[in-house]
Amino acid sequence: MKPTLKISETVINRLTNVQEPCLGNLFGVFYNKTQYIIGLCLNFDDEHSQIVQHFPTEVELCGIFEVSDSGKFDHTKLKDTIENVIITDNPLYLKVTIGANTNVEATLIVNNKLEMANIEVLKEEDLYSQFLHIRLRAQLPLVCSPDEENIEEALHELRQHFEDKMAFHFQKQHVFLLENVVNGISSDSTVGDLCKHTSSTNAFNKNNMALDVLQADMLKKVSQEMNTEAKKNHAPILCVDKKKYESLIMVLNLDALSMIHRNFPLKNVYEILISSLYRNIVIIKRTILRHFQQSGGDHSKISYPEIFHFFPEECGHFITKVYAKNESDCSLERERKKLHSRLLLPVTHPVFRRSNKFLFKEENQHNTLLINPHDGLKPTTNDGDIALVKGIYKYYHYCQDRMDDDGWGCAYRSLQTLASWFYLQGYTEKPVPTFKEIQKCLVDIGDKPSNFIGSKQWIGSTEVNFVLSSLLNITCKILYCSSGEDVASKGSELLNHFQTHGSPIMIGGGVLAHTILGVDYNRQTGNIKFLILDPHYTGGENLQ
Structure with a gap:
């Protein structure tokens, strides 16, 4: 009896986005007469067989996939793979035809013959x-x-x-x-x-x-087992070998x-x-x-x-x-x-x-900063296109690090939130800058006088741009708006930013600064709603 076949949506998405013919292995877990295919690997060198060691244990080789642009497939390529499949008697052969309408077809080896199999695509949340x-x-x-x-x-x-x-x-x-x-x-x-x-x-x-x-x-x-054979007792013997080692x-x-x-x-x-x-x-x-x-x-x-x-x-x-x-x-x-x-x-x-790296909860307990506090919020009722920050960031706000910056440090905190996003997404190896490092950077580039270091002078969008460029080598774009109404007119541009780049946005006006995490933009009415991360918060981090 051939097993039920369930394939992760991420595997299907990666295969259907392939543009050139290729061959690779499929990996998954076998449980209760069901094959769960969760991973894949291209076979373009001798190291492809070692990739399974980097997957979680119990994820094993299940079969192969072949991508063709002509609709022709070579079933003999299964021969070498079958010998290495140990978790199922029914290795999977997945055939992907690329073209105007990409097609994915699954066959299983049953009694040394290929039989068609139905695919159930499994969403990530259903898998886990x-x-x-x-x-x-x-x-x-x-x-x-x-x-x-x-x-x-x-x-x-x-x-x-x-x-x-x-x-x-x-x-x-x-x-x-x-x-x-x-x-x-x-x-x-x-x-x-x-x-x-x-x-x-x-x-x-x-x-x-x-x-x-x-x-x-x-x-x-x-300790030793009680039923093991007792060892003979004898005087200790010490051998000394004097040599350089x-x-x-x-x-x-x-x-x-x-x-x-x-x-x-x-x-x-x-x-x-x-x-x-x-x-x-x-x-x-x-x-x-x-x-x-x-x-x-x-x-x-x-x-x-x-x-x-x-x-x-x-x-x-x-x-x-x-x-x-x-x-x-x-x-x-x-x-x-x-x-x-x-x-x-x-x-x-x-x-x-x-x-x-993945942030495990236990590791982050010693880190007082909140991560992605917007997760779990209810959607708006604007009936528009919603786009949010991609990835993870740390929430920086007033009075952290035993510093009383209430009333002047909001742009610094917004800058730190942005810097944390670039670091946690792997775009930079440099850690989030401190207030002193931010001020010193602005002095070093000639934007501020030397007495700016250690002061309580606020900064704005222009200074945030200078610091990101100088310290993190991040290129920024500044949108100039004369009023709140003018900000709303940038809805389409902001929506496109979150859909493509996905980084947080610092917004500053006068002595106030905030961080935009997403927008809900209704193209029909022109209405827009912003998801704002407020750096002016002065409370603790131990929120439930």
Whole structure:
């Protein structure tokens, strides 16, 4: 019996936007006789088979896709892929014909024959209402001789230590998971039941969509089983070998994701979490060995590997990358562009810079600044075209950072909000400037006198433009309006900005400044409504 086939809307969108013939792999999760296809990867080099290590655990190879501009397809290309599909007996062959009317056709291998299959396109919110993620973090020591062979062997041995020697702790739920044993909750519980015990939602997705991410820690078993054969007792023996010895010592911070159906039995999650650690070590090993080779064998130049999780809007799922700590985003540009091409993602904006990393709720609790406070607002009744800021930003307002800027700092705060957007979208590596840095920048370019630094003098749109250009290398456009009525006449232009660029807009008049996050513009009546982020707010950040 062939399985039900459900394909993520983001996969369909990427395939139907392809302009040239190509071939690639499809990835997904198999659960309860259903194939959920959530990802893809082009086959244009030998590295395409390694991409699955960057997906959440349980996402595996499911089949291939072929894009043709002639309507002719080569079914023999399935042969090599079938041997590597392990989660289903019915690999998928997706055929995409590009042209005036792009067509997507699905076939499944059933009893060594291709059979047509119906496709159910799954929206992102529907997909993640059925699945959740487990984020497992752990620390492991890496100690070995500083040569390539020993580094690789030591990392391989770390994987062997996992088997039957680990336990996992779900922090907020106070649940412990040993091999096929659950403590703290009924053994018949599902993964989804853990979400009912606490709020685990991470809502800082690019799509303004809540994701459930359960946090887990790894514990290492140090006691022995009672029924193991007693070891013989003897006097300790100490061997001393006096010689010069060099070693590579590094603490690896593992950070692994798994994607699991909510109805999956919790007691069976143990092996999945072990597999997620395996994947983490594999991608960490590649980074360490690459740096070792680039350093000419000098282990002192090996940079610490850092793990980042990304959730690009056009991708629709997590991608995990390991970057060396001393590598700048600029030095990684070639690698990031290659990943864009491999995943059929647009190259119009970055999505794999460090600043693009997914903001987990637990990580942001220590950050007092609110993120996207406009999320969840009810729509207006203007009956117009609505366009909002794209991506995420931090809300800067009066009296933050222990500074009393009430009455004069609104434009500074609006500028900081804009700068946070450019940073979090990956358009710049420079952090949000402080008041002093803003003032110093204006003095350095000759716009203000030296006594401006440390003063309480306000700034306007022109100064915001100067600072964004000088500090962040961001080109701005200023629209001059003589009145509020004149601002409303810019409705079409503002709507186009949010539909295409999507950055917040600073608006200043006199000594007042605000930030525009979106518009609702009715082309028929000319009426326009603005979504305003007010920097004049002086309250706290702990809002519910």
